[in-house]
Every structure is written in structure tokens, then in C-alpha cells.
Amino acid sequence: MSDDPQSAEYRGQPPEGARGLAPERPSAAAAERPSHVAPASRAAGLFGGSFDPPHLAHLALAHTALEELALDRLVWMPAARSPHKSGQAPASAADRVEMLRLLTAGEPRFAIDERELHRPGPSYTVDTLRALHAEDPAADWWLVIGQDQYARFDTWHDWRGILALAGLAVAARDGQGVTPAPGLAGCPHRLRVLAMPAMPHSATEARERSAAGRDVAALVGAPVARYIAHHHLYRTGA
Numbered sequence: 001m002s003d004d005p006q007s008a009e010y011r012g013q014p015p016e017g018a019r020g021l022a023p024e025r026p027s028a029a030a031a032e033r034p035s036h037v038a039p040a041s042r043a044a045g046l047f048g049g050s051f052d053p054p055h056l057a058h059l060a061l062a063h064t065a066l067e068e069l070a071l072d073r074l075v076w077m078p079a080a081r082s083p084h085k086s087g088q089a090p091a092s093a094a095d096r097v098e099m100l101r102l103l104t105a106g107e108p109r110f111a112i113d114e115r116e117l118h119r120p121g122p123s124y125t126v127d128t129l130r131a132l133h134a135e136d137p138a139a140d141w142w143l144v145i146g147q148d149q150y151a152r153f154d155t156w157h158d159w160r161g162i163l164a165l166a167g168l169a170v171a172a173r174d175g176q177g178v179t180p181a182p183g184l185a186g187c188p189h190r191l192r193v194l195a196m197p198a199m200p201h202s203a204t205e206a207r208e209r210s211a212a213g214r215d216v217a218a219l220v221g222a223p224v225a226r227y228i229a230h231h232h233l234y235r236t237g238a
Contacts, residue, residue, distance in 0.1 A: 042072045042073075042136075042138055042139050042140065043069055043070055043071045043072055043139075043140050043142070044071060044072060044073050044074070044075065044132075044136070044139040044140065044141050044142070045062075045065050045066070045069060045071045045073070045074040045075065045141070045142045045143075045144050045169065046074075046075050046077060046125075046128070046129065046132065046141060046142070046143050046144065046166065047061070047062055047065070047074055047075065047076050047077065047144040048076075048077035048078075048079060048116070048125065048128075048143075049077075049078070049079060050078070050079045050090075050096070050203070051076070051078050051079075051096050051099070051100055051203075052090055052091050052096055052203055052207070053091060053096070053099050053203060053206050053207070053216075053220055053224060053228060053233070053234075054076075054096070054099050054100050054103045054203075054220065054224065055103075055201045055202070055203060055206055055219050055220045055221075055224075056199065056201050056219060056220060056221055057199040057201035057202070058103070059103055059104070059221070060196065060197070060199055061144065061146075061171050061194065061196060062074055062076070062104075062110065062144070063107075064171070064194050064195070064196060065142070065144045065169055065194060066107075066109055068169075068192065068194055068195075069142055069169055069192060069194075071109065071142070072109065073109050073110075073111055074109060074110055074111070074144070075111050075112075075113050075132070076100055076104065076110065076111070076112045076113070077113050077115075077116055077128060078093065078096050078097060078100060078112070078114065078116065078117060079116055079117075079123065080093070080116050080117050080119065080123045090234075091233050091234070093114075093117045095227075095231060095233060097112060097114060097117070098227065099220075099224045099227055099228075100112050102221075102223040102224050102227055103220070103221060103223070103224055105223070115128065115131070116128060122157075124156075124157040124158065125143070125156065125157070125162055126156075126157060126158040126159075126161040126162050126165070129141060129143070129162060129165040129166055130161075130165065133165060140167075141165060141166035141167070142166055142167045142168070142169045142190075142192065143162065143166040143167070143168055143169065144169045144171075144194075145168060145169070145170055145171070146170070146171045147170055147171060147172060147173065147176075147178050147179070149170075150168065150170045150178055150179070150180060150181065151179055151180070151181055152181050153168070153180070153181040153183075153184060154181040154182060154183025154184060155181070159183070160187070163187070163189040163190075166190075167189070167190030167191065167192060168189060168190065168191050168192070169191075169192045169193075169194055170191065170192070170193055170194065171194045171196045172193050172194065172195055172196060173196050173198065173199075174196075174197075174198050177193070178191075178193055201219050201220075202219075205219060206219045206220055206228075206234075207234040210228050210229075210233060210234035210235070211234050211235055211236055215229075216228060
């Protein structure tokens with residue numbers, strides 16, 4: 001995708017649903033509930049990026065979002081273009097999708113959505129969220145981003161439209177707080193802060209190590225590292 005804050009919820013923490021055992025018999029109110037009542041909304045997360053390559057810090061953030069937001073699913077959305085400008089050749093869209101499949105294997109709540117890879121012209125987060133809402137109106141969406149993205153969120157295309165469609169789940173590193181973009185001051189929005197451990201992993205480092213012929217398993221995991229080595233990704237001139 002292109003493009004008090006310390007509290008768990010910018011407008012006040014929403015009440016959490018009770019998670020105790022179900023009653024042995026339905027209550028009178030439940031028995032009288034009309035059959036046409038819409039089902040409860042499902043919590044869903046949207047996690048976008050170039051993922052070039054996807055690495056273990058991405059995976060840690062995704063798992064944190066699953067648990068802290070009680071998500072029913074988290075959608076990984078690889079961006080159409082890789083924004084980095086390093087000397088290493090970027091991986092193709094097909095390679096990035098395959099690496100995501102390897103990284104996320106084994107977690108049924110993860111899904112990979114390729115729509116932005118095939119969308120003509122600029123691809124904006126707000127358009128993706130509108131499409132996702134149209135496909136699943138009952139879903140309650142959270143946009144999973146890092147503190148660096150939150151700090152410049154007011155530069156995103158139609159960022160107010162994004163806030164109307166999703167809450168923001170912002171990763172805070174090393175127990176630190178998060179700082180909003182200047183334009184968000186006085187603009188109410190749903191915010192959840194995701195506490196993240198120190199993980200100095202980065203796609204840039206993974207590309208640089210790969211370009212030098214070094215092993216990157218400690219950064220991206222063994223399956224992705226094997227894929228990178230087998231396909232000679234990020235080698236200059238590849």
C-alpha cells in the first residue's frame with residue numbers, strides 16, 4: 001500500500017465482551033431476539049507493505065496483532081511497487097507472494113491478498129479498505145502500521161477516509177509510546193498500541209546480506225532464506 005495517544009483507545013477503551021462460559025439455556029431476551037438481527041462484527045486486520053523480503057519482525061508484529069486485537073483474521077497485503085531505493089535488485093511480485101506464503105504457513109488466521117499487485121495505476125490504502133468493506137460489511141477493520149508510518153500518517157492519500165474505515169493499530173518498539181502525525185491532533189480516531197519487543201530486523205539488512213552472499217535465516221526464517229538463496233534474489237545484476 002502506498003501511502004491521549006498512549007492509551008489503548010484514543011476515544012476511550014471499548015468495552016470488552018465477556019468471555020465466560022455460555023449459559024446452559026438462552027436468556028429470555030435471547031429467545032425473543034428476531035431472527036433477522038445481523039451477526040456480531042468480526043475483527044480483521046490489514047497489514048500492508050512491500051515485504052521485500054518479509055522478515056521475522058513482520059511476523060512478530062502480525063502475531064501480536066492477532067492476539068492483542070483478538071483478530072479473526074489478518075490480511076497481508078503486498079504492495080504493487082517496492083519503495084526502497086537500495087542497489088539490490090528488488091524481488092518480483094510473484095517472489096514476494098511466495099516468500100509471504102512460506103513465512104505465514106501454519107497460521108490459519110493469516111491470509112494473503114494480491115489485489116494491489118494487479119490494480120492498475122496508483123494503489124491507495126483507502127481504496128483497498130473500501131473494497132474490503134464492500135466484500136465483508138460485518139468486519140471491524142484495524143490497519144496495522146509501525147510508529148514511523150503513524151508519525152507521517154497525515155501525508156497518506158485520503159487519510160481521513162482511512163480513519164473512517166478502520167482503527168489504527170500501531171507498533172511501539174521497546175515499550176516506548178507512539179507519537180501521532182501533526183495532522184492527527186484533534187482528529188478523533190481509534191488507536192490501539194501494540195507492544196513489540198526489540199527486533200532489529202529489517203528488509204534492508206536482509207537484502208544487503210543476501211547481496212553479499214551471506215545467510216539470512218536469522219532475519220527471515222529458514223524457509224524464506226532457502227527461497228532467497230535458491231532464486232538468487234537481491235544479487236546485483238540478478
